[in-house]
Amino acid sequence: MTPGTRHDHRCAADICREHGWRVGTCLVGDAGYGPTVIRITALGEKVMLARMVSHARVAVPYNADRAWSLSLRDWRSIG
Numbered sequence: 555m556t557p558g559t560r561h562d563h564r565c566a567a568d569i570c571r572e573h574g575w576r577v578g579t580c581l582v583g584d585a586g587y588g589p590t591v592i593r594i595t596a597l598g599e600k601v602m603l604a605r606m607v608s609h610a611r612v613a614v615p616y617n618a619d620r621a622w623s624l625s626l627r628d629w630r631s632i633g
Contacts, residue, residue, distance in 0.1 A: 558628035559583075566602035566624045570594065575631055580607065583627030591632070595619045 559569055575581065579594045581604070588610025596603040596619065606617040 559624040560628045561625055563625050565600035566622055567597050567600050569624050570597055570602050573631070580632050581629040582632045583624075583629040585627045590627070592622060 559573075562569055570576070570579075575594060577594050577597060580591055581594070582589050582591050584590065590609045591607040592604040593607050594602060594604050601621050602624070603619045604622045605619050606614045608614055
């Protein structure tokens with residue numbers, strides 16, 4: 555079983571590489587306010603950039619790429 559990302563305070567890019575998540579991978583995680591779906595848009599040495607696709611099952615029409623931490627939710631890949 556793959557360990558979850560919640561409370562894993564390593565660099566997001568390291569976590570992505572460990573899980574095999576690459577640019578284009580969609581992740582879903584829920585912090586108690588409904589699921590958030592993000593799409594990875596860039597992986598650096600330490601930073602992962604992603605764009606929010608939806609939150610609480612509502613599509614986000616425009617959202618800029620931004621750095622994400624993966625330690626606040628258990629993220630998993632989808633689709």
